[in-house]
Amino acid sequence: MGEVMRVSVSVVINANGFNLQHKPCSPTSSNRKIGFRLSQKCLVSMWLPNLLLPRKAKSLTLQNTVAGVQSGLVCEEEEEDKLIRNQGYGDDAAFVKQKLPPWGELEFDKDLDVEPEVVIQSKSNLNRKATLNVDRVGYLEEMDEETLSKRILVLSRTNKTRSALELFTSMELSGLLPNLHACNSLLSCLLRNGLLDDGLRVFEFMKRKKLTTGHSYSLVLKAVSVVEGCDSAIEMFLAMEEESEARDAFDTIVYNTMISICGQVKNWRETERLWRSIKDNDHAGTRVTYCLLVSIFVRCGQHELALDAYDEMIQNNFEPGDDTMHAIIGACSKDGKWDIALNIFDNMLNSGLKPNPVAFNALINSLGKAGEVELAFKVYNIMKSLGHSPDTYTWNALLGALYRANRHGEALKLYETIKTSQGCQLNSHLYNTALMSCSKLGLWDKALKLLWQLEASGQSVSTASYNLVIGACERARKPEVALQVYEHMVHQKCTADTFTYLSLIRGCIWGSLWDEVEEILNCAAPDASLYNAVIQGMCLRGKTELAKKLYAKMRESGLQPDGKTRAMMLQNLQRRKKKPRPSRYKTSNKFSYYRS
Template sequence: MATLSNKFVSGATLSTRFAGCLCTIRSRHLLWFGSVMMHKLSLVSDGEAKTSCSSSVRLNESGVVRVTLSTAIPGLMDEEEKAEDVVQIENEELELSLSVNGLVPWRDSDFNDFGLGCGSVNEGLATSESVIVNQQGVQFLEEMDAEVLSKRVLVLSRKNKVRSALELFRSMELAGLHPNAHACNSLLSSLLRNGLNDDAMRVFRFMKVKAITTQHTYSLMLKAVAHAQGCDSSLRMFMELEEEGNGNKDFDAIVYNTIISICGRMNYWQECDRLWMSMKENGLTATKVTYSVLISVFVRCGQYELAIDAYEEMILNGYKANADISQAIIKACTKEGKWDLALDIYQNMLSNALEPNLITCNALINSLGKAGKVELAFKVYNMTKSFGHTPDAYTMNALVSALYRASRPGDALRLFDNIMREQPSQLNVHLYNTALMSCSKLGLWDRALQLLWKMETAGLSVSTASCNLVINACEVARKPEIALQVYEHMIHKNCTPDLFTHLSLVRSCIWGSLWTEIEEILKVSPNASLYNAVIQGMCLRGKIGSAKKMYTRMHQKGLKPDGKTRALMLQNLHKS
């Protein structure tokens, strides 16, 4: 009996110890389970909480664990239920704590607030130590070295494993760690590359709170805002950051280049100019990229003086212009009439083995022609052909116009004839008009008529200006009858005469003493300039009486004579 009693006592003791061990194991399991819950909490769509661990145990499987323990150890069920209640209460308190402290997932996040136009850059952060959490959950960290974990975030971001990188980032936050600036920038780039703009903005705000933003950070975000919301939002964000004082310490030339490029794409040349001045005020030196963007924007927007200023500053700072910059500045110089600077830049391009395109060569030829530098214009033309460029109508017109402006109308006509023989496809209205101006200068009325006929035969639109040049050639050649025929043909072709047409006709008719035709012209166009021309012509032809009558009629019509007409009337006042 004693032996049996001892066995019974030993069995009871063993059972008690076994139950105690199970309680200890269960307590440790609950403590471990709660610890994992602190690190692995995530909310799903139906509100059910779950955890992810190596043993794949979920909250909704707790009933299985409870049944197993109650089956193995009767009487333990009540304690287990109490423990489960405690765990449930602790989880609810944890979730409530997260909600109160602003650490719940962002449910109402919207990238439309990306530009930060309605508040400061830090708007939306509940506390400076806020934790980033969303549906994707977090990870249990065995490694607690921030640098090691930062390298992992960097590698995951570079491999475009955005979800894993973001989970690791949030896990570090929960553990009181944060990645370094390089890792955060890589994560930002990966998030933006995958269109996760809201998460990117939150990471950016976190970086600002931790004061780990870099120049690359701002460049990434400015470009992202411009892509998502446009230039205005990006510019507004930049100005807000400037007002916060970031421009003095965090902004470098690269950040300014980014925002200048963004404004340049929208042709906001005023903002580009302001940002350029702001760089100087902050003690930053513009780079070659800065000058390239500025020159491109200024030339595109017609701000040629600003483009030239940017170019001169670029050369002063020791930068060499590439082909694109050089060609843009040549265009700006030709528009401003600075043919000498344009020629210097052209020669520098040749010295650096840079080949100008046809448009640049044409602009320089035209600028030299306007300045009367015909020989230089033809030298550039020869260089243009040596580059393999095929001269077009603009090239030919620039050369013919250069000869005409240099008072060489005969050479202009010869060049025009050469073009007509060898390159008839390049003939256009501008070339014909330039040739007609040469004919008018030389009084070649017959050649002018031939050119007018060829224009009509070629199907080109004959304008009032073209007809005026032919009439003017007849005036110079003293051919009033031919001028009147051209005038009638002009009306027949529904080409409306203007003041210059009538003036040329009146002058031509005066020399031919066609007074009846002059009266008809005055009826069609009773203009003070025409009356002045008629009165002066009559005085020069000795028709003083007719001139006085015409002068009186002019006053009756309320037209004002010019100084020359009044002087002639006073001079011939005593004459009959």
């Protein structure tokens, strides 16, 4: 329902134009009154009939508003008040100026009984800039649409937002239509200055007049994502897709804009849908499209989709940039597809591109995990030839490659090279990789030295590092040293885990340190794996009686032995000494003669 509103207007007519001002009327009067005063400047005061203005928001009450119009874009309030006082109207001429709300499409019909429609914008978000308060429009002496459109274009390019919007509103009220270029320029000006509400009003005007292009949609969607968030922009785009006219106006740039917006919130599902929509709507992706797709899919961990986008990019004869190639190399390296990564790496070198250290490290690590040690070191040599300095990631990848290839001696030699190289900071990963090689070779003395160096470096020593040293002592059959390392570990307030106790137990069993084995079991929390290891070790060492006692204790504690433990216990039970059976045949004394 509309709301009845009374509007009064006073018009000050000048030689070069006229001024419109609002004067409130008596709410009880329903007559029309027009007064003329002849002079150089004529003041006309009139009461207009009741106007019905519809409301589009329940909680918003429209104010009585009119436009102040003159030949320029800015009205001089002081000159108007002085003019009124000189005409001698006194209190009756005390005009009250009121401000217009943000303009919607305001159309005046010839029949004043028809209510004009005012579009009311929704409430601005808190993080938007305030809407421009365009409370007056200009009287247009120039009525040529192209000339006025050029003026809007110049004002928009120079960021004269208020003047550009006032001129646009003046053309709108005068029934003039700015051209497409001017509308897009004004839209861009408003949005880049944070005036989203005004920009959306201009955008709605362009939609009604069918002036929108893909550039218009891209501007609005990007602005909404910045002001209201990416999710709001995605919702707006989905709503636009339901409109056939909007969907027909979409071009590849619009889809690229939305793909970029989805990438900001890592929405790879919507990104994939947009990728498919480009094909379904008979659009062709650009180089930017595929670069965005590869980057987003890699960041979201969707490496298969990233490879598909990269393949399609190559098929469409687009040249991938170094960022795209770096992303694909990283994706292939993580998925173990070192051959594809190496092929892309070669293409970069052949194209004159210089892979960055991250790509080198990813490729070296992938080759090392695949057991391609020689290729890994070839890539490392290329890295040095291009001027890149190896970092801790590079060294750790090379050490890991040698360790996986069971080339532990070479790994320790490389570690010594790394330690003596300048500018390389040894971290715990490098220490642990070297300790792993020491553990495999049983170099307990070398492992101890590395442990002391790690502690002296001030870095935190993990339980895994102590376990590796204890493991080296176990392999070297040095249980006493292993127990000393364990005591030092406890003194350093480092918590032992199951692997620590298992390694100690195995070493003590082979060293026949049975008291220490029992002490370790008592110190550790009840664990079936520890009891299984002790029982099996005792059986192998011939300590069956101790194994039986420990097996009974294990069952009493509610722990379940594994299959190997049960099998060994059954085997030992069958070996019990049994009483000798009497012989079936008794030897007669008469044959004792032959025995003698």
